[in-house]
Amino acid sequence: MPLNDNFFERVYHIARQIPYGKVTSYxxxxxxxxxxxxxRMVGYAMNASHLQSDIPAHRVxxxxxxxxxxxxxxxxxxxxxxxxxxxxxxxxxKIVDFQSHFWQPDVNQL
DNA sequence: AAGGTGACCGGCC
DNA sequence: TGGCCGGCCACCT
Numbered sequence: 811m812p813l814n815d816n817f818f819e820r821v822y823h824i825a826r827q828i829p830y831g832k833v834t835s836y837x838x839x840x841x842x843x844x845x846x847x848x849x850r851m852v853g854y855a856m857n858a859s860h861l862q863s864d865i866p867a868h869r870v871x872x873x874x875x876x877x878x879x880x881x882x883x884x885x886x887x888x889x890x891x892x893x894x895x896x897x898x899x900x901x902x903x904k905i906v907d908f909q910s911h912f913w914q915p916d917v918n919q920l
Numbered sequence: 921a922a923g924g925t926g927a928c929c930g931g932c933c
Numbered sequence: 934t935g936g937c938c939g940g941c942c943a944c945c946t
Binding site: 835836840848852870878880882 | 926
């Protein structure tokens with residue numbers, strides 16, 4: 811099942827599949843790639859993902875829908891703008907109605 | 921070469 | 934409501 815044993819590549823593989831207008835969490839990705847306690851590494855991978863152009867890192871937030879990674883984007887609220895341009899409202903750095911925008915990654919997508 | 925530091929999370933007071 | 938801890942592991946002193 812581990813098609814890629816490389817942790818980062820697994821993270822990117824899932825992240826690339828987040829649909830437009832949807833979001834997921836670091837923990838959800840960590841869980842589906844088989845390292846449920848490595849959410850922290852998922853964040854680390856996102857930090858490095860700005861080198862790759864095809865990773866929608868703005869669609870990954872923490873478990874409460876909080877935009878904890880916003881400071882890693884250019885400008886002050888680029889992350890928020892990207893999300894809002896996809897129809898997701900953000901208030902106080904937090905996604906409004908997080909539940910209904912949440913996309914649950916699937917093991918089969920590995 | 922050992923230790924600190926995270927875009928986190930769940931559990932536990 | 935809020936804080937602390939341990940687990941995770943790539944990078945950087």
